[in-house]
Structures are given as C-alpha cells and as structure tokens.
Amino acid sequence: MSAPTSRLENLPFDAVHAGLALLVLSVVFLVSPLFVQPPGGSFVFFEVGVLFFLYAMILVGLNLQFGHAGLVNFGPVAFFAVGGYAAAILTANDPYQAVGLGFPWPVGVVAAVLAAAALGVLIGVSTLRLRDDFLAIVTLAVAEIVHGLIIAFRDVTGGTVGLTSVPRPIAGTTDVGGGAALVSTILVFAALALFFYGVFRRLSSSPYGRVLRAIRADDQVTETLGKRVFRYKIAVFVYGAAIAGLAGALLVFYNGAAAEGFFTIDVTVIVWVGMLIGGAGNDRGVIGGLAIIMGFQLVTRFFNDAIPFITQDQFASIRLMFVGLLLMLIIRYRPEGLWGDADRLGVES
Amino acid sequence: MEIPLAQEIIFGLVIGSYIALGAIGFTLVYGLVNMINFAHGEFITVGAFVGYLAVVFGGLSIPVAVVVALVITAIVGWVIARVTFEPMNEAGAVPLLLMSIGLGLVLRNGFRVIAGADRRSLPRDVTTYRFDDWGFFVTSQQLFIIGVTLVAVVVLHVFLSRTMLGIAMRATSDNEDLALVSGIDTRRIRNAVWLAASGLAGVAGVMLAVSQSANPTVGFGQLLLIITAAILGGAGSPYGAIVGSYLLGIGITVSVAFLPSGLSELNATMAFVVLIVVLLVRPGGLVNAEVRTS
Numbered sequence: 305m306s307a308p309t310s311r312l313e314n315l316p317f318d319a320v321h322a323g324l325a326l327l328v329l330s331v332v333f334l335v336s337p338l339f340v341q342p343p344g345g346s347f348v349f350f351e352v353g354v355l356f357f358l359y360a361m362i363l364v365g366l367n368l369q370f371g372h373a374g375l376v377n378f379g380p381v382a383f384f385a386v387g388g389y390a391a392a393i394l395t396a397n398d399p400y401q402a403v404g405l406g407f408p409w410p411v412g413v414v415a416a417v418l419a420a421a422a423l424g425v426l427i428g429v430s431t432l433r434l435r436d437d438f439l440a441i442v443t444l445a446v447a448e449i450v451h452g453l454i455i456a457f458r459d460v461t462g463g464t465v466g467l468t469s470v471p472r473p474i475a476g477t478t479d480v481g482g483g484a485a486l487v488s489t490i491l492v493f494a495a496l497a498l499f500f501y502g503v504f505r506r507l508s509s510s511p512y513g514r515v516l517r518a519i520r521a522d523d524q525v526t527e528t529l530g531k532r533v534f535r536y537k538i539a540v541f542v543y544g545a546a547i548a549g550l551a552g553a554l555l556v557f558y559n560g561a562a563a564e565g566f567f568t569i570d571v572t573v574i575v576w577v578g579m580l581i582g583g584a585g586n587d588r589g590v591i592g593g594l595a596i597i598m599g600f601q602l603v604t605r606f607f608n609d610a611i612p613f614i615t616q617d618q619f620a621s622i623r624l625m626f627v628g629l630l631l632m633l634i635i636r637y638r639p640e641g642l643w644g645d646a647d648r649l650g651v652e653s
Numbered sequence: 654m655e656i657p658l659a660q661e662i663i664f665g666l667v668i669g670s671y672i673a674l675g676a677i678g679f680t681l682v683y684g685l686v687n688m689i690n691f692a693h694g695e696f697i698t699v700g701a702f703v704g705y706l707a708v709v710f711g712g713l714s715i716p717v718a719v720v721v722a723l724v725i726t727a728i729v730g731w732v733i734a735r736v737t738f739e740p741m742n743e744a745g746a747v748p749l750l751l752m753s754i755g756l757g758l759v760l761r762n763g764f765r766v767i768a769g770a771d772r773r774s775l776p777r778d779v780t781t782y783r784f785d786d787w788g789f790f791v792t793s794q795q796l797f798i799i800g801v802t803l804v805a806v807v808v809l810h811v812f813l814s815r816t817m818l819g820i821a822m823r824a825t826s827d828n829e830d831l832a833l834v835s836g837i838d839t840r841r842i843r844n845a846v847w848l849a850a851s852g853l854a855g856v857a858g859v860m861l862a863v864s865q866s867a868n869p870t871v872g873f874g875q876l877l878l879i880i881t882a883a884i885l886g887g888a889g890s891p892y893g894a895i896v897g898s899y900l901l902g903i904g905i906t907v908s909v910a911f912l913p914s915g916l917s918e919l920n921a922t923m924a925f926v927v928l929i930v931v932l933l934v935r936p937g938g939l940v941n942a943e944v945r946t947s
Contacts, residue, residue, distance in 0.1 A: 376747055430933050437689045437746040441880060442932055445925040448877060452922030573758070580751070617770065621762035628758025635752045636741060 320506065323499025330491035334477050339484040350486040352602045354558060356594065357493040361551040363575050363594055364497075364504040364587070365544030371585035372508050373540045374520030375432065376440040379447035380548050380575055385567035386423050386450060387416035387549025392467045392562035393460065399469045402462035409473045413553050420549020421542050428541035432534065447572065454564045466563030470556050489558055496554070500547055505587045507543075516540060517585075570624075574598070577627055580634050583644020592643060597627070657788035661906040667795045667864065669902025670802035674857035675872075675879040676886070676894040677809060678850030684826035684889030685846045688738065688749035693879065695760035696733075696851050697872030700726040700858020702768065705867035708775050715775065715863060719801060722855040730851020731844065739843070757873065764869035772866035798860050805856060806895055809849075813891065818845055826889055878905075881928040887937055901927070 342350065362380050369375040391412035396404030431442045454461045461467060474492055475485035507513060515536060518526040523533045556562040574597055582593025601623070608619045634641065679693045700722040707718035737756055738749060780793040813819040825832040825842045833839050854872070861871050882901045886893025901924060908923055 376750075431929070434932060434936065435746070437750050438884075438932060438936075440747070440750055441689065441884075442929055445877060445881075445928050449922050449925045449929075452925075456922065573754070576751075618766045621765040624762040625759050625766070628755040628762070631755030632737065632752055632759065635744075635748050635755065636737075639744070639748060 319498055319502025323495055323502050326495035326498060330495050333491060334474065334488050339478050339480050340487045342483040342487055347483050347486065348605060350483065350490055352598055353490050354493055356598045357497040358551045358555055359575055360497045360591055360594055361500055362548045363579060363590055364501050365547040366575055367579055367584060367587060367590045368504055368508055369540050369544045371579065371590065372513055372520065373516040373537060375537060375541060376436045377443050377544065378440040378572060379443035381567050381569060381571040382447040382450040383420040383423060383545040383548035384552040384571060385454065387420040387552030388556045388562050388567060389454065389461055390419035391416040391553035392470045392556045396467055396470045399462060399467050401458065401465055402467040403460045404469060409471050409557060413550065416549045416553035417546050421546040424542040424545025425538065428538045432537045432541060447569065451564060451567065464564060466561055468561045470560050470562060472560040473557055493554060501591065508587060573627065577631050580631065580641055583641025586643045589641060589643030593641060659787050659789040661910060662903055663789050663791050663795065665903030665906040666899065667798050668905060669899035670798050671857050671860045672875065672878050672882050672902055673802055673895050673898035674805060674853050674860060675875055676882040676898045677891050678853040679879050680883040680889055680891055680894040681846050682850045683883065685822065686738065686843055688746060688753065691750065691753040692757040692760060693854060694872035694876035695757050696726060696730045696854035697858045697861065697875060698764055698869060699729050700855030701862040701867040701871050703855065704859030704862045705773055705775060719856055719859045722859045723852045726855025726858065727848045727852035730854060731847045734847040761869060761873055768869055770869065772868045774866045775862050794863060798864060801856065801860065805853060809891060822846065878924055881924050884928060885931050
C-alpha cells in the first residue's frame with residue numbers, strides 16, 4: 305500500500321461520516337436559494353455522473369455478495385427495477401397508463417427498499433443453496449422474469465410506454481430550470497453513495513466481513529465453526545437487494561418516470577464488469593473499476609460524432625463489443641482485477 | 654378464436670424441436686467441459702446467418718444449407734472455444750461463465766455491426782396439410798423442422814451408443830478422472846464435444862432462419878429456453894435435454910390456453926418460472942444431476 309493511501313486510512317473520519325456531512329451540506333444547499341447553473345455542454349457529464357453514483361450503490365451491495373461472500377448474483381437489476389417501480393407506482397400522480405397512488409415521495413423510498421428486500425428474502429431463501437453457476441442462472445432468470453412482468457402488466461406498470469408523472473423531489477426544490485437540478489441531484493446522490501459505501505465497508509472490514517470471506521473460501525468449514533452460513537448468505541443477499549432497491553427509487557425520482565428501458569440486463573453487465581475490472585472484494589477497487597467502465601461509456605459518446613460512416617446503432621454495438629472484450633480479457637489475464645488480491649480471491653493469475 | 658389442443662401440441666413440437674437442437678449441444682458442453690455456455694445462442698445465430706447466406710447468395714436448397722451450416726458452425730464454434738474457453742479450462746465454473754457472457758456480448762454485437770438489426774427471412778414455399786377431423790393443420794415447413802430434429806436425435810443416439818468416441822464421451826461426462834485413467838484422451842473428447850455442440854447449434858440456426866428470421870439476436874432469444882430445457886432434463890444429459898425441450902415447447906403453447914389473454918406474451922417468462930421451480934423442487938432435473946452444494 306502506498307503512502308498516500310495509508311494516510312487516507314488513518315484519517316479521523318471515514319466514508320460514513322463524510323457521506324453524512326456531505327448529505328447535510330447538500331440538503332442545506334437544496335433548501336437555500338443558492339443554485340449552480342452548469343454550462344450547457346456539460347450536461348452529459350452530470351447525467352453519466354448521476355448514473356455512476358446509482359450504479360455505485362448497487363455495486364457496493366453486489367461486492368458484498370460476490371466479492372466478500374462469493375454469492376454469484378447475476379440479477380442485481382431485478383432489485384433495482386423492483387425498487388424503481390415500487391416507488392413509481394406508489395408516488396405517481398395520474399400517470400398516462402399505469403397505477404399511480406400519489407403518496408408523498410418518502411413513502412416511495414421506504415416501499416422501494418422494503419419491496420426489493422422482500423424479493424431478496426424470497427429469492428435468497430429459495431436459491432442460495434444452489435451451486436455457483438446455477439445461482440447465476442436463477443438470478444439472471446429472476447431479472448428476466450421481472451422485466452417480462454413489467455412489460456406484460458401494462459395496466460399497472462405502463463408496459464413499454466413506462467410510468468410517468470412520478471414526483472421529482474430534488475428537481476422540485478430548484479425550479480430555476482436549466483441544469484441547476486442536475487447539480488443538486490448529483491450532490492445528493494454522491495452523498496448517499498459515499499454514505500452507503502462507508503456502511504458496507506464497515507460491514508466488510510469488521511469480523512462480520514471475515515465470516516463472509518470464510519464462507520466464500522469454504523462454507524462447510526465455516527459451518528463447522530458454528531457460524532450459521534445460510535443465515536449470513538441470506539442477510540448479505542438482502543442487504544444488496546435493499547440498497548439496489550433504494551437506487552431504483554432514486555433513479556425514478558431523478559427521471560420523474562419509470563420505464564423498462566432503465567432496467568435492462570445492461571445494468572447488470574456494467575456493474576459486474578466494473579466490479580471485475582476493479583477487483584471483486586476490494587471495496588475501493590470496485591468503485592475504481594466502475595469509474596473506468598463509466599468513464600469509457602462517457603468518453604465514447606464523443607467519439608460517435610467524430611467517426612464518419614458509422615450509424616448510431618452500429619456505434620452502440622461496437623461499444624458493447626468493447627465491454628464484452630474487456631470482460632473476456634480481464635477474466636483471462638487478470639481475474640483478480642486491477643486492485644484485487646489474487647491470493648484472497650483464490651484465483652490463479 | 655379458440656385454438657384446439659391438437660394444434661397447440663403441433664406448435665409445441667415445432668418450438669420443442671429447435672429448443673432441442675440447441676439444448677443437446679448446450680448440455681453436452683455442460684456435461685463434458687463443465688461450463689454453462691452463455692454464448693451458445695450466438696453459435697445458433699452463426700448457423701442462422703450461414704444458412705441464410707447459403708440459400709440466398711449460394712442458391713442452395715434449404716436441406717443442403719442445413720448441412721453447410723452444420724459444418725461451418727461446427728468449425729467456427731470449435732475454433733472460438735479453442736481460443737477462449739480451452740486455455741482457462743481449469744479456472745472453474747464462474748470464470749468460464751463470465752468468459753462466455755463476454756464472448757456472447759462481442760459476437761452478438763459484432764453481428765449487429767455487420768448485419769444491422771434487420772430481420773432477413775428465407776424464401777418460403779409452404780404447403781399446408783389440413784386434418785380438420787382432428788382439428789389441426791401442419792405446414793411442410795413445420796414437418797421439415799420436426800423431421801430434421803428427429804434425424805439429428807437418431808444420429809446422436811447411434812453416435813453415443815454405437816461409436817467408440819460416443820461411448821468415451823458418455824464415460825467422460827460421467828466421471829472425467831476415471832475416464833482419464835482408463836486411457837480416454839479427454840482432450841480429444843472435448844474437441845469432439847465442441848464440434849458436435851456447435852454443429853447442432855448451426856442446424857438449430859437454420860431452423861430458426863426458416864421459421865422466424867436470421868437476425869443478430871435470433872439465437873440469444875432462445876438461450877434461456879435452452880438452458881431451462883437442459884436443466885429440466887437434468888444438466889449434462891442429452892436424452893434428458895430432448896425430453897425437456899419437448900415438454901417445455903408443448904408446455905409453452907398449451908399454457909397459452911390457460912393464461913388470461915392479455916398475459917399470453919408471458920409464456921417465455923413462465924418458462925423461467927419453470928426453470929426456478931425445477932431447480933428448487935427437483936434440482937437434478939428428470940434424471941439426477943448435482944447442482945446443490947449443501
């Protein structure tokens with residue numbers, strides 16, 4: 305570990321405190337008449353940034369599940385979607401085609417977390433005894449089922465049209481227009497992401513996290529040591545589900561709408577690839593990995609206009625090809641990721 | 654209009670047929686290479702495009718195109734597997750799974766860059782045979798799909814039960830270490846498996862190009878159904894995969910009659926529910942395979 309990072313370790317406050325402080329600051333900023341109007345060309349940075357913080361929240365849960373406890377959850381987007389739709393259905397006012405109950409937004413947030421956690425319990429209890437690769441398939445199938453249900457039950461969810469008229473609590477407080485709401489949103493989301501990053505990091509660096517890593521290494525031995533392995537697995541699964549659900553609620557409150565297009569398998573792929581680039585199990589590393597893959601998404605947006613003879617569709621495909629190629633190269637040549645620990649992960653590099 | 658049960662069963666047999674062609678290969682790879690290959694759907698797509706090119710630009714008849722697609726897809730799939738999966742043979746189930754997801758992304762989007770999202774259909778020359786007394790009709794195209802699958806199944810059965818290579822394959826699938834000490838060249842077996850699985854995927858691809866279209870996601874669209882069928886039949890068992898495929902195919906079409914009309918497009922979703930239920934209630938599928946850890 306290099307000098308600057310170890311100095312970072314020794315700071316008198318950690319990410320939880322920093323997150324809380326930033327949250328307070330951003331709320332103060334929100335209620336104050338102050339606002340920041342970003343230049344028009346920078347909106348794309350903010351939009352990708354907002355997604356980065358939401359995906360980071362999903363990722364800290366996923367990293368606890370896979371990086372620390374070894375649970376191959378291939379459906380984080382399912383919990384993200386359930387959270388998003390739970391929040392949207394409860395809070396939307398008179399949507400075009402769907403159910404909107406018009407409750408205030410905090411009800412939506414709570415419902416999103418509870419709904420996603422409940423799905424986590426349901427899936428966890430029934431599937432966590434399966435072998436790794438079968439768990440991956442089941443969780444992926446769950447994500448597909450959720451997606452299928454969203455499209456099929458159009459009377460409730462709005463189907464492919466989506467569910468509009470969802471309140472936008474953050475944008476609502478800054479009604480000066482332009483990109484001012486975007487700045488406020490990104491501040492709040494960053495604060496929340498930092499806070500939850502800290503909470504999950506505390507969890508993983510405590511004795512609790514050591515039990516999880518023991519489970520990943522050998523769950524039968526851990527069981528013999530008197531740890532209720534299955535209970536730990538369920539708990540970790542539910543924590544990850546709950547935070548993904550919260551992220552889903554934040555997304556619909558940011559967009560003022562829920563649509564099936566926000567919750568496709570691409571979310572799962574991006575979060576997984578970010579985790580693998582950074583090095584599963586390294587809490588800071590995975591965020592770095594996510595920054596790299598999201599940075600790639602951002603930078604390549606500008607390439608689109610620069611390269612002639614390529615349609616937008618083709619460009620999107622080429623981008624996904626690179627994501628796939630990156631995944632293959634990482635798995636093949638650096639399975640521990642950029643910052644991961646090969647010995648601890650038990651992979652051969 | 655009410656569709657008679659006999660008709661639903663015919664539709665189910667057709668769907669079951671192309672699921673079976675994919676599921677046999679998928680389950681062979683699972684049993685012998687010990688990996689869940691998420692890129693298997695892309696091998697099918699290769700077959701669909703090869704078949705399309707052979708018919709439209711090569712001027713070949715569809716049966717000949719099936720053979721061409723079988724051979725070319727077998728070689729393409731084998732080469733891809735040599736380059737991507739074989740070097741990390743020992744890495745374990747999850748890294749191989751992730752590798753195949755990456756490969757699937759690259760291939761699927763590669764097809765899209767080259768071919769665009771257009772749906773290309775093969776020229777159709779369809780005769781319909783009506784059996785009004787029994788309340789169903791069947792087209793020559795449907796008979797062709799079911800027939801080709803039956804031929805493939807019979808050839809596979811003869812191969813697995815009568816040839817040395819096939820018997821060695823089954824032995825390796827049962828117990829790789831035991832096969833190795835009995836003098837079976839397991840590397841040769843793995844090569845054969847990749848060729849066979851990709852070849853069958855190629856045939857499945859042409860069937861899909863015939864009945865639907867050749868497009869970049871035609872194979873991927875079948876993947877979860879294929880996985881469901883393979884697990885339903887007991888992962889690793891080719892005969893189980895065949896049974897699982899037809900059960901699933903008929904189950905999908907017949908269930909339409911029982912679902913409320915607005916939810917009929919849910920039948921693919923229902924298949925995944927079936928997958929989860931099977932894994933929970935009878936994780937070994939129809940025959941017994943080991944998928945639980947504790």
